[in-house]
Amino acid sequence: MMTERTPLFCDAALAERIERADTQLVTEASRAAHRRNHGRGFVLPVAGGVASFAEPGSPFNKVAGLGFAGVPDAADLDEIERAFAACDSPVQVELPHLADPEIGALLTDRGYRLESFENVLGRALGDETERVMPPGIEVRRSGDEEFDAWLDVAADAVARPDTEGVPWHEEFPRDVYIRAERDMAAAGVVRYAALRDGVLAGAAGLRLAEGVAQFAGAATAPAHRRHGIQAALLSARLVDAAAAGCDVAVVVTQPGSKSQQNAQRCGFDLLYTRAVLVKHGGFAAVGVQQSHHAAIAQQP
Incomplete structure (x- = not known):
């Protein structure tokens, strides 16, 4: 890969x-x-x-x-x-x-x-970035017509997080989380949807600013975990960020989490800790x- x-x-x-x-x-x-x-x-x-x-x-x-x-x-x-x-x-x-x-x-x-x-993990972007999709997985931009379905997948996934690593220090009610996602869309975050065998199974965001590609969250529905969806969402956004001229991609994770492991497998390095x-x-x-x-x- x-x-x-x-x-x-x-x-x-x-x-x-x-x-x-x-x-x-x-x-x-x-x-x-x-x-x-x-x-x-x-x-x-x-x-x-x-x-x-x-x-x-x-x-x-x-x-x-x-x-x-x-x-x-x-x-x-x-x-x-x-x-x-x-x-x-x-x-x-x-x-x-x-x-x-x-x-x-x-x-x-x-x-x-x-x-x-x-x-905070990061990866330098360049011509070597490749789009890699596991069998049965499709990742595409998600439009306004499926925003509600996208929000449902993201909110359901966040409500049942992976338990590996240090837990998030914050938890947000579903309605607060959904409003925050809408606010991020208003702030320029582009939505991505992952489909597994044609079923909406994952959601992620990407925002570009000053050459920095911010990977603004990613979530996989519990029934579709451990099938490469997180890696596919990372790969698709890396390719798009490089094509847009960004020189660095950034993702924020909890220490020791599955999300951090997935990011490191996709070439992200630990840059600093907040x-x-x-x-x-x-x-x-x-x-x-x-x-x-x-x-x-x-x-x-």
């Missing part, structure tokens, strides 16, 4: 580019949620990254992209913590291990606690009363 290649080395410059693409995705998906919710929520720039609250329970409620444009000052963090507090939400920071180490120390001093990790740092119940510290109904103006 694979030709000889040189493993991808990730320096701070590449990590910054990947994190910048992720920041753009979080920003655009969050703003799509705001449009659905009549402007409620916020997007706040902070030290090269973004603090985002999309809606209650959303996977886009986080601080992303910190670490490569200086250390955020106390006033910026105060503002962010107040904003999350007004939405009755903890503050979650996803911090790459290649980021400025002073940020981790700063967050720890402010009461943030390490809750989990996630791995530490997930969370501050719970910090509302009293910033003097804000909790409110489920706070409406915070979206920032430009």
Whole structure:
């Protein structure tokens, strides 16, 4: 399946580019949620990254992209913590291990606690990329006409995850997950469908930004697992990303998971790890009363 290649080395410059693409995705998906919710929520720039609250329970409620444009000052963090507090939400920071180490120390001093990790894997793209499909498997772009069926497959698969490796630190209700997928589509994520013997069996996403191909999730229906669908979805997206001119493909997995194993089999290398740092119940510290109904103006 694979030709000889040189493993991808990730320096701070590449990590910054990947994190910048992720920041753009979080920003655009969050703003799509705001449009659905009549402007409620916020997007706040902070030290090269973004603090985002999309809606209650959303996977886009986080601080992303910190670490490569200086250390955020106390006033910026105060503002962010107040904003999350007004939405009755903890503050979650996803911090790459290649980021400025002073940020981790700063967050720890402010009461943030390490809750989990996630791995960022990448692969250099070039002419050697080949589309490989196991027997009986077909992968194609998925249009709006089957969006609901695509969402059903993705949501059912996520509700019954593989148990190998470190479990995800977050779980989302089905309705929240489906709305988040719709928001990602509004943010430019292209959908892929995998069919096994003609039956819709897998779903995946791809977003292209600044030469980075973001593999925005992939899921296989439980009845169709262990038949090469994940590898087929990876292969199809690699070919399309290379044809679009991207020079690197990126996928995020849980450490030691089946998804990480599948990605490595397809030539992805572990680039860096994000530490997930969370501050719970910090509302009293910033003097804000909790409110489920706070409406915070979206920032430009």
